[in-house]
Amino acid sequence: MTYSDAFLGKILKRTRVVAVVGLSANPVRPSYFVARYLQLRGMRVIGVNPGLAGQKLFGETVYADLKCIPDDVDMVDIFRRSDAVGPIVDEALARWPNLQTVWMQIGVENEDAAAIAQARSVDVVQNRCPKIEYQRLFGELRMGGFNTGVISSKLPS
Secondary structure, eight states: OOOOHHHHHHHHHHOOEEEEETOOSOTTSHHHHHHHHHHHTTOEEEEEOGGGTTOEETTEEOBSSGGGOOSOOSEEEEOSOGGGHHHHHHHHHHHOTTOOEEEEOTTOOOHHHHHHHHHTTOEEEOSOOHHHHHHHHTTOGGGGTOOOSOOOSOOOO
């Protein structure tokens, strides 16, 4: 999948509330540290994990599924197998008619689900991590010695 920096940047700048499907309470799991990072960048992160339903992570209640979340979300970030994505996207589209983004984590791709979301004017990103893209696009990776390919005179905010 190829996405322009402008496309990814637009998504990350506009996103305020993220539902993280497959959020773990284990701090060494990618879903945990990605969610925590997004929260530290000002996004509200709502976890979805039936095994953690009712518990609190990052100051928010974790829900069993998307339809239980009482608030609107801008983006659904999916940490599940590719073959599980279809029903998740269907549930998200049914729950939020104004959903802006479906984001599938690294290793997660589902063209059928992506096409359904895109037909509803929802932006879709597959096989990418919003934490990595945020760091790359907004200058945070260079502090670790990475060449981000983004040239800017602005320091990270």
